[in-house]
Amino acid sequence: MPLQLLELCGTDPARRFSPSCWRSRMALAHKGLDAEVVPWRFTENATLAALGGKTVPILVDGEAILTDSWDIALHLDQLYPDAPALFQGPPETYRFIAAWTDHVLSACVVRLIVSDILPLLGETARIYFSESREKRFGMPLDQVTAGREARLPEFRGLLAPLRRTLGQQAFLGGALPDYADYIVFGSFMWARVVSPLRLLEADDPIEAWRGRMLDLFDGLARQTPALELAA
Amino acid sequence: MPLQLLELCGTDPARRFSPSCWRSRMALAHKGLDAEVVPWRFTENATLAALGGKTVPILVDGEAILTDSWDIALHLDQLYPDAPALFQGPPETYRFIAAWTDHVLSACVVRLIVSDILPLLGETARIYFSESREKRFGMPLDQVTAGREARLPEFRGLLAPLRRTLGQQAFLGGALPDYADYIVFGSFMWARVVSPLRLLEADDPIEAWRGRMLDLFDGLARQTPALELAA
Numbered sequence: 001m002p003l004q005l006l007e008l009c010g011t012d013p014a015r016r017f018s019p020s021c022w023r024s025r026m027a028l029a030h031k032g033l034d035a036e037v038v039p040w041r042f043t044e045n046a047t048l049a050a051l052g053g054k055t056v057p058i059l060v061d062g063e064a065i066l067t068d069s070w071d072i073a074l075h076l077d078q079l080y081p082d083a084p085a086l087f088q089g090p091p092e093t094y095r096f097i098a099a100w101t102d103h104v105l106s107a108c109v110v111r112l113i114v115s116d117i118l119p120l121l122g123e124t125a126r127i128y129f130s131e132s133r134e135k136r137f138g139m140p141l142d143q144v145t146a147g148r149e150a151r152l153p154e155f156r157g158l159l160a161p162l163r164r165t166l167g168q169q170a171f172l173g174g175a176l177p178d179y180a181d182y183i184v185f186g187s188f189m190w191a192r193v194v195s196p197l198r199l200l201e202a203d204d205p206i207e208a209w210r211g212r213m214l215d216l217f218d219g220l221a222r223q224t225p226a227l228e229l230a231a
Numbered sequence: 232m233p234l235q236l237l238e239l240c241g242t243d244p245a246r247r248f249s250p251s252c253w254r255s256r257m258a259l260a261h262k263g264l265d266a267e268v269v270p271w272r273f274t275e276n277a278t279l280a281a282l283g284g285k286t287v288p289i290l291v292d293g294e295a296i297l298t299d300s301w302d303i304a305l306h307l308d309q310l311y312p313d314a315p316a317l318f319q320g321p322p323e324t325y326r327f328i329a330a331w332t333d334h335v336l337s338a339c340v341v342r343l344i345v346s347d348i349l350p351l352l353g354e355t356a357r358i359y360f361s362e363s364r365e366k367r368f369g370m371p372l373d374q375v376t377a378g379r380e381a382r383l384p385e386f387r388g389l390l391a392p393l394r395r396t397l398g399q400q401a402f403l404g405g406a407l408p409d410y411a412d413y414i415v416f417g418s419f420m421w422a423r424v425v426s427p428l429r430l431l432e433a434d435d436p437i438e439a440w441r442g443r444m445l446d447l448f449d450g451l452a453r454q455t456p457a458l459e460l461a462a
Binding site for chain 1: 395
């Protein structure tokens, strides 16, 4: 049986936009593995519960079911040791960049793009998403993203550690990408798929890295339909 | 010949306060190595030039002279492979946390403590430090640190990725410390040695980690004279 990856999408199953699902999709490709896309939409919780999970991504690999992107990456390194490692050292040494991505990068990206997600969703998912996120932010979603162009310089400033690193080497993993790259890239794919907003300036070393990431695996990420405006 | 480490101090050679020198001092201890402290003071640039360097730390290990903390760590792993590795994976995978430490952590710490450094310095060093830092910040140093207690909550907020990671595991390196821990710890030692200000709250997981770091190697860091006020 082929591998299956449950991935968040809206009405169009090709527009997969979850940052954590992108971590797993890129990790699979890194291992030379394909996995059938199983589109999953907000509120389809019975599907997750049947697999013992609460969120996507979920990977089904034969009898193994992994319900979290971190566990998926660990599983892939354990089961497919002949392919290049996702974790080049102990996985614990990748926890900090994952925490930075969640607490700094994604926490800022969401405030720049969250309202762009609504038009991609079917009615049931849209009502759920709108209500849950408005509650989280304490305001309508178009208010969360209002004036976002003016906030881009501050956002870009927060990326200084990433910029500095990618000014020194091609990938976070070194000369070649590893799971740290996929962790961070997931947040940029999220923005690229759902939003016309360009987060980075053309001459930013992070933008050059993003281009290299989009090109990986025969352009796997680049070929995904995206709303990002051309540069 | 014993190893020698040139380390920044003020009038008292025991009060070594440079964050990057602490990285190297802890890295040496991690390798089970002792190194003679060679006190170095601001403006003693001829000493550095004679060794081919421009800043401290500088490690003299027989014929090898390493003029940068990063190179010192690489050297120690290469020359002393039987001791536990400082870099558990490719050194490139530690670049991000080094960049975060420099551009976020230390960049904020300096604005909380820089004026506390002046009284530790002799007259020549004090004049140099005062002038060069006032130029950098565009204001007198006591103005840089003015109202610092009120800025602590914001500073602590910036540490979210570190807090999250150290809430999951004992050290950045996992169950045991590695060079990532020494990179970050250097900035906290800098503050501890020069300033009475307590940067962290008592129940912060980062504070618990800092306690573990202070205890390493028979309390190497804890025994260093410090101006930090007791909790």
